[in-house]
Amino acid sequence: YRSYGTATRLYVKGRLLTDKGIGEPGESDSRWHNLLNMYRRFESNEISGAQLLVRPTDGTEHPVVTDEEGYFTLNLTPLALPEPIDFMWYPVEVQLQQAPRPFPTPPGLRTAVPVLIPPPDAEYGIISDLDDTVIQTSSTNLLRMARIVLVRNAHSRLPFKGVAEFYRALQLGRNGKRNNPFFYVSSSPWNLYDLLEDFLALNQIPPGPLLLRDFRLGGKKTGETTAHHGHKLREIDNLLLTYPQLQFVLIGDSGQEDANIYREVVRRHPGRILAIYIRDILRRPDRAAMVERVSEELRTDHVEMLLVQDTVQAAEHAARIGLIFQDAIPAVQDEKQKDEAPATDDELDGQGNGRPVMP
Structure with a gap:
């Protein structure tokens, strides 16, 4: 790995x-x-x-x-x-x-x-979730998630619109050296490692260590949220302790516990987090209110947590606070437009390869 x-x-x-x-x-x-x-x-x-x-x-x-x-x-x-x-x-x-x-x-x-090994002149590191942050999984809908995970491969699974260009802009940073390291922390099992690595490569998303979990049958479902929370927090703690001189950007989604996990990271590692982006995948008022409460708490720690509707919104904020170049935004917008209307499950050609059916 x-x-x-x-x-x-x-x-x-x-x-x-x-x-x-x-x-x-x-x-x-x-x-x-x-x-x-x-x-x-x-x-x-x-x-x-x-x-x-x-x-x-x-x-x-x-x-x-x-x-x-x-x-x-x-x-x-x-x-x-x-x-x-x-x-x-x-x-x-x-x-x-x-x-x-x-x-x-x-x-x-x-x-x-x-x-x-991050170079000494890296500006910052990026820690990102994968499911429903980079790759469309529908983890909040078990039936749809099963269909996506089981019958699609690295070619036919879809990235979120504009995410590849935004991540490349973060990797490039403001020094133009393309040496800001990426780390992907996910509760996906190690059994999916080859699929996830192929997906990143095929979509030209910056490579990075994939920090996944062991898959065990027969576990108690009541502990899944706690296990997810503990795994992510432990891996992120290890990264920040390994690179004490490096600040980080955190990216996640509103579907699970990312906002609460990232709040705990800020509290454990004051002064280390530059910004937090939470992708709003549910569009539910209660989840948005929860993220906003966490965001309000983090303002006292001088850390901005943004609930973003799309990748362009995150890129605009990143440019405003000096994480990426301003001229990276049009490229993110262009890629988002190209990805704007992906094939739905009902439009697939029956082979699971993502090509629309001829009407």
């Missing part, structure tokens, strides 16, 4: 699974094909007890063993760092040394784990 670190600490995380044959997503993939791939993602065969070797570019080697769910994590101190890829990414190699029986050990099986 993409991860993050500093010049003195690299955090490496990954998972070893059997190959279920999930290939690259295609525009013509049928709904049944997408549904089968989703089944494969969640019917995962974890490989526990596998011996791996982690190799940063400094020439050192670090053994690690996968846990009962196939995960491995490692904190290591690099002796030296090479020149980064795309301003802030440092590759770490992970090689399979020995798989437990009955699994074979293919010779030379290895992969590169990109680790993000």
Whole structure:
């Protein structure tokens, strides 16, 4: 998995699974094909007890063993760092040394784990939710969410209008170096990692570590809100503690607990949050009133939380307070207009690929 670190600490995380044959997503993939791939993602065969070797570019080697769910994590101190890829990414190699029986050990099986290290001249970082903030999920409507999640792939799932251009403007910042780091904190399970990473790449949304949750069957539903809240708060706390010199912009939506979570972040880390944008996905007066109450509370902490109707409104505010260039706004508006009328479920061609049916 993409991860993050500093010049003195690299955090490496990954998972070893059997190959279920999930290939690259295609525009013509049928709904049944997408549904089968989703089944494969969640019917995962974890490989526990596998011996791996982690190799940063400094020439050192670090053994690690996968846990009962196939995960491995490692904190290591690099002796030296090479020149980064795309301003802030440092590759770490992970090689399979020995798989437990009955699994074979293919010779030379290895992969590169990109680790993000923000450069010293980064202006700020961006922490964003994914579901119903970047990618349209309809998480407040369980039936519609199931249809979207189960039968669409990275090609056919839709970003919110203008979000890619706005996020690229935030990454560019005001120094024009395109080196402001993104971090995506979501309650989506790790099983969806490949789909989410493909989605970001296909829509030219800045890449960043995806900080997801483990998927477990049979959990108590009564604790879901608390678990969601705790996961997000814990991951954001870790980010702000890892980068004590970096301020952050927080982006979420009105559908779950983002406003309350971000209020707690401001209280725990005074002076660290530059702005908070909450996308109004419900258009319900009670949710808007809740966000406004939180926003009013945060004014005493000198932090603006905006409930925005669309991405252009967020971009206009970001330009006004000096986060992005003023001339980035027309590009966000143009992209929003291009995305203005996405195909609805009833207009799909029956294959789940997002192309309208001919009338």
